[in-house]
Amino acid sequence: MSNNEDKSITPLRKYIAIGYAVIALLIGGIVFIYLHEWRELERIEAESKEMNMLRQKVHDAYAQMLDLTLYGEKVLEWNAEDTLVYRGKRLAMDSILCEFKQYYRPERLDSLFTILSPCLLSTFLSSNNLPISQ
Numbered sequence: 001m002s003n004n005e006d007k008s009i010t011p012l013r014k015y016i017a018i019g020y021a022v023i024a025l026l027i028g029g030i031v032f033i034y035l036h037e038w039r040e041l042e043r044i045e046a047e048s049k050e051m052n053m054l055r056q057k058v059h060d061a062y063a064q065m066l067d068l069t070l071y072g073e074k075v076l077e078w079n080a081e082d083t084l085v086y087r088g089k090r091l092a093m094d095s096i097l098c099e100f101k102q103y104y105r106p107e108r109l110d111s112l113f114t115i116l117s118p119c120l121l122s123t124f125l126s127s128n129n130l131p132i133s134q
Contacts, residue, residue: 054103061096068093
C-alpha cells in the first residue's frame with residue numbers, strides 16, 4: 001500500500017510545485033510591471049518639469065519683449081541715458097533669445113534678432129536727430 005501512496009503523492013507534489021512556480025512567475029511579473037511603470041512615471045515627470053521650465057522661459061521672454069516694446073514706444077522723448085537703458089534691455093533680451101536656440105531653429109529667432117538689432121534703432125534715432133549711444 002505504501003507503494004501506491006507514493007505514486008499518488010508524486011503527481012500531487014508536481015501540481016504543488018507547478019502552483020508555486022506559477023505564483024512565483026506572477027509575483028515576478030507584478031514586480032516587473034511595477035518597476036516599468038515607476039520608471040515611466042519618472043520619465044513623464046521629468047518631461048513635464050522640462051516643459052514647465054520652457055513655458056516659464058517663454059513667459060519671461062514675452063514679458064521682457066513687452067517691456068522692451070513699451071519702453072521703445074516713447075523713443076521720441078529719449079535722451080542719451082534712455083538709449084543706454086534700451087541697449088541694456090535689448091542685450092538682456094538677446095541673451096534670453098539665445099537660450100531658445102536649443103528648442104527652436106535659429107532661422108525662427110533671426111527675425112527677432114533683426115528687429116532688435118542696433119542698426120534699426122540707430123537709423124531711426126539718427127533720422128529723427130535723437131542721441132545715439134552704442
